[in-house]
Amino acid sequence: MTTMTITMTMMLLACPSDFAYNSASNTCLKLATSIAEWSLADDRCHALHQRASLVVINDNGKQTAVENYLKSLEGKSVPKETA
Secondary structure, three states: OOEEEEEEEEOOOOOOOOOEEEOOOOEEEEEEEEOOOHHHHHHHHHHHOOOEEEOOOOOHHHHHHHHHHHHHHOOOOOOEOOO
16 A cells, blocks of 8 residues: 655745745645655655654645645656655
8 A cells, every 4th residue: 555645844945856835834845655654754754854744734724735735746747755
C-alpha cells in the first residue's frame, strides 16, 4: 500500500525548488509517496529540509491549503520516493 505524505515547511525567504508555496498558510508544501511508519516518514521530511515536518491537519486553513495543493497536482506525475 502506498501512503501519501505531505510535507509542510514554514516559509522563511523562499520555498525549496521542489516545494510549492501556499500564500494562505505561508507554508511550503511537497507531496511524496512512500510506505512508512509516522516516525520514519517524519525523519524523511526532516531530511528534505531542516524545518520540514509531516503536515497535521488541525484547522480549516491547513485543510484548505492541502486540498488546493492536491488539486493543483491533478494530472501531474508525482515521483515515488525511495526508501
